[in-house]
Amino acid sequence: MLQLYTFFRSSTSFRLRIALAWKGLPYEAHYVSLPKMQHRDAGYLEVNPQGLVPSLVDEAGQVFTQSMAMIEYLDERYPAPALMPADIEQKWYVRAVSQIIGCEMHPLNNVRVLKYLKSAYGLEDAKVNGDWYPHWIAEGLTGLEQFLVSEDRSGRFCLGDQFTMADVCLVPQIQNAKRFNCDLSAYPRTMAIYEQCASLDAVKAADPAGQADAF
């Protein structure tokens, strides 16, 4: 069976949980607490030397890291139901949406970045959570909303009515933004897609609140 190293509130772990649930792939969960710094424990570093979650280990012992690369790997290994379109231009579009979120938004508000702002620059919680965090959410979602509108390929989901990796990346990012009380009223196209995604069984099954390590 597949082994998933996950933390309930980690948005990249959430991506993997959605992808696995979408494909109906069973897995054994190993819980890695970020607040307890278990991602930097020697035992976990043997699994993932980068010290980040998620990690996925297959039946042969191969370790997979980097959520977007993992999702594309899973999609090729277990093609149905698909998470990537077959058409290469549509693939570019799905990767572009995923990377707006995964490369330009998520890293700026990652746990270690927020912690470093406090420890190295003395920024108070209120400044980090109430200014830095929403600033980069707004910057990223403004660009994403404009991209979705200008490409005009969305329907129920980012790519028409096909649920793809783009949606898998979108859901956790929006949930994080909500958790930090970001104003999301300026992104109607993005939020309509999010609401559609949130109603899916695979998304509900992967929700942080329902995980065994949630607190």
Ligand SMILES: N[C@@H](CCC(=O)N[C@@H](CS)C(=O)NCC(=O)O)C(=O)O
């Ligand atoms: N690009 C990586 C990012 C993985 C990542 O940064 N995960 C976060 C949780 S969402 C983490 O482990 N953070 C720990 C830290 O920042 O110390 C991916 O997509 O898998």
